[in-house]
Amino acid sequence: MHWFWKLLIAVGVALFIWFTVFLILPKMMPQEVVANSAVHGLLIRNQIWEGTIRVTGDLITGPYTVITLKPGAKLLVAIDGDKSNFDLLPWHNKNGINVNKEYRGVRPGEPFWNEKNKIQLHFHKLVAIGTKQQPIIISSDAVPGSPYDFNVISVDSGVLSNAVVSNYRRFEVGKDVTVRSSRLTNTGECAICITSGRPSIINNVFSSNLREYIRVDRGSPQIADNEFEKSTGAGIRIDPVRIGAPLIFHNNFEMSQTLAIDVVGGGENQGGTVFLNRFSGGTIIQVPCNSRLKFLQNSILGVVSFSTGSCIGSYTFGSNYWGAQDFPTIMSDQIILKEKQFRVSIPVILKEPPIQVGRRE
Numbered sequence: 001m002h003w004f005w006k007l008l009i010a011v012g013v014a015l016f017i018w019f020t021v022f023l024i025l026p027k028m029m030p031q032e033v034v035a036n037s038a039v040h041g042l043l044i045r046n047q048i049w050e051g052t053i054r055v056t057g058d059l060i061t062g063p064y065t066v067i068t069l070k071p072g073a074k075l076l077v078a079i080d081g082d083k084s085n086f087d088l089l090p091w092h093n094k095n096g097i098n099v100n101k102e103y104r105g106v107r108p109g110e111p112f113w114n115e116k117n118k119i120q121l122h123f124h125k126l127v128a129i130g131t132k133q134q135p136i137i138i139s140s141d142a143v144p145g146s147p148y149d150f151n152v153i154s155v156d157s158g159v160l161s162n163a164v165v166s167n168y169r170r171f172e173v174g175k176d177v178t179v180r181s182s183r184l185t186n187t188g189e190c191a192i193c194i195t196s197g198r199p200s201i202i203n204n205v206f207s208s209n210l211r212e213y214i215r216v217d218r219g220s221p222q223i224a225d226n227e228f229e230k231s232t233g234a235g236i237r238i239d240p241v242r243i244g245a246p247l248i249f250h251n252n253f254e255m256s257q258t259l260a261i262d263v264v265g266g267g268e269n270q271g272g273t274v275f276l277n278r279f280s281g282g283t284i285i286q287v288p289c290n291s292r293l294k295f296l297q298n299s300i301l302g303v304v305s306f307s308t309g310s311c312i313g314s315y316t317f318g319s320n321y322w323g324a325q326d327f328p329t330i331m332s333d334q335i336i337l338k339e340k341q342f343r344v345s346i347p348v349i350l351k352e353p354p355i356q357v358g359r360r361e
Contacts, residue, residue, distance in 0.1 A: 033050070034047050038054045039059060044062040045065065049070065050073050057082050057085070058082055063124050067127070076137075077150040079118075082115070092115040094112035105189075125155075128159070137164050151169045157177060161178070161179075176199070181202070182204050183206075184204060187208070190214065191206055191212075193214075197220070198221060198222065206226060212236065213235050218244045219246070226251045228253045234262045237262045239264045252280075256280060266287075266307075273294045274296075276357050279299060279300045280301055285302065287305070289307055297354045300320050302334070303334050305336050306342060307337075314343035
């Protein structure tokens with residue numbers, strides 16, 4: 001038989017197995033209830049988790065598998081001893097603290113991923129809806145925990161609501177994910193990492209992070225009604241890569257002497273909009289000179305810094321409340337690190353904060 005037909009048959013068999021395992025079997029098998037058990041490895045069956053679920057190794061669900069967490073469920077991830085390591089990247093297997101320059105995203109002073117022992121959770125679709133009385137807990141099994149107890153939570157689609165999520169390096173959300181009414185705390189890199197689409201991050205409380213609470217690369221999320229508490233890391237760090245256009249509105253940034261919004265790349269096609277947010281005194285907003293991110297109807301009591309280094313052209317703010325009522329005072333006290341040839345225009349200065357500014361609870 002000619003090699004081409006052998007290859008064609010092999011591909012056909014592989015596709016048949018894939019569709020059978022990941023598409024047909026999950027629909028044929030009844031949903032399984034898992035309570036007070038340990039899980040790890042590849043899951044293809046739709047499951048309902050309740051009680052205390054202990055994750056003892058890397059966990060990956062099939063592309064059509066749905067995991068549902070009941071109110072009050074506790075998902076506790078082991079901090080050591082990965083029973084099913086799926087991440088074989090050699091730089092993720094490094095252990096110890098990085099004492100040199102940044103290496104593959106790990107900054108000096110940060111621990112390497114240590115994937116032989118640390119765990120990742122990858123959900124195709126997660127439905128985790130708790131209540132105020134019975135929140136869902138997703139954390140490590142360590143007391144007290146650290147921001148690097150486990151490496152990744154990844155959710156492609158679904159909803160996380162009324163949950164407390166803590167002690168992890170990264171939480172990667174897909175384009176069809178909603179995170180709402182939850183607390184995200186004690187995190188290492190990004191408490192929420194967005195790389196595409198329009199996920200919704202609504203009515204959450206962010207506290208204690210080492211890098212940034214929300215990292216946006218290319219995506220156009222809706223980020224609304226959140227509380228950002230003072231932390232070592234930044235509030236929202238944005239690299240739109242031209243196509244991103246986030247909407248950031250009705251948030252409270254209580255982040256004195258800290259970056260509340262940090263735009264690390266300008267030249268966007270649209271830029272997105274920041275409106276009706278409350279920036280407390282001492283907060284820092286950092287924007288490239290060529291950014292198209294729009295600020296309007298905010299209460300800005302902190303400072304705005306424009307990137308230096310051959311900044312030319314101009315930037316125009318929408319109508320905002322600045323605390324000060326005159327343009328010269330705002331320019332001298334609240335617009336900082338601006339080169340002389342770069343012009344900043346503030347046509348309208350609000351006399352008082354907009355009525356609906358800040359978080360709506």
